[in-house]
Amino acid sequence: MKEKLSALIDGELQSDNLHAHLERLRADPELRGAWDTYHLIGDALRGQVGPRIADRVLDRLREEPTVLAPRPERSPSRRLGWYAMSAAASIAAVAFVVWTASPGWRAEPQLAGGPEAPATAAPVTLVSSSVAPAEIENYLLAHRPYSHTSAMQGIAPYGHSVAHERRAARE
């Protein structure tokens, strides 16, 4: 794992691996310590020593006031940029804009005036849920075994949520 870490620092990891290792790094304090040390070695070699950077930043963060606000929406421009690159030849740009509103998970259009409002009057707004695909994945994994359509298909339905994982991995 540690040699992967140095590959990561040197920017030599492939994008798929990169995500996994960053995730790992986030979860593992020991690895983060190693990360700090490697950077410290690098900094020391370059004559720029700054010990325990991560801890100092964390201390500063702890002093910041907590803001109780909905999770910010993902920047549409950033996501659109990504799709524009990966699907440069696609004519269906509009479809991508809709898709990126909630990747894979289509938020239900809801009437602005609530369910009682007459269907013709209110403008339709897209209510995008702030549930991340990875979180929905947890619910799905817990739910699938109880589905009797699953019972008929063996564990085959587990394969169904793979695409979500793929999207989650990109984020």
Next chain:
Amino acid sequence: MTLPFASCVWRGIRIPLFLLQVSAAIAQTEPTALQWPQRIYAATEKLSYSGTFVYQQGQQVETSRITHVVEASGPRERLETLDGVPREIIRTGDEVVCYLPASLTVKIDKQPGRRPFPAILSEQLKDVSENYTIRKGEIERVGGYSCQVLALEPKDRMRYGHRLWADLNTGMLLKAKTFDEKNELLEQFAFTQIKIGGHIGRDQLKARYSRESRDWRVEDSGAKRANLAEAGWTIRSSPAGFRTVAELMRTMGGIGGVGHIVLSDGLAAISVFIEPATSRQPAPQPGLVRQGAVNVYMRPVGGYWVTVVGEAPAESVKYIANAVEYRK
């Protein structure tokens, strides 16, 4: 001249008689529309098979390989995705282990509410026949096998319709399509290649990531049977035909004490998850999200978040979410 003519007449009589005998034999052994779901359950549980299937939903297509081996101790299964992010699932009895190499995670789940085959069958099949009209269709070929087509039409708008293709000889389900209220295709799965029965090597059940995953993060659901009604949680009313089949407590995404109620109409299942709002900071936005046949609806109830997940129309999922109550 007379002899050949007579023999023609004789044969003319013999042939229809022979056909009659064959059709009588078929009538005795051929399952009725109502018997087919039972055959399918029995086949997926009791047969050993190994094959590749394709799952399609909208423009998204995924290919996976599945191996199911019935041993003296019970069935063992292994599923592996063949394209996209690698992922492997091993099921032994009521335990499911998911290896997710992309996030270096192993998820372990037990299904204490899942009763062993065939205990689930009788009441479940009764529910199926009460909530769906089951009709036999044509004989069609899937993955090289002749299949009986079955249509399961919902009796109301609270559930989806299904079309199933089951192997005539074994009852193994080889293809399935799910349709919405407008009879539009939501998702489908189909085997492109399958070997049913015969010898399937145990090596095909071996987890690819068992060694590599030793230092991965392990998330164990620790699912246990629970009495959520006693804890104050009730579902005031549920859509016609759905009833509670399991009540559990589990850990999800590192959060403990998540209540889980499962409702079923014999075919489709809807899960209700109840978790303390404090575990979800910042608070999620209430609302509905959909992918393929699955709808997810979240709403806050008191100091809790209720998340309802099911392969059922939005109407059913919302109905149940809105009926969840806390009384203490």
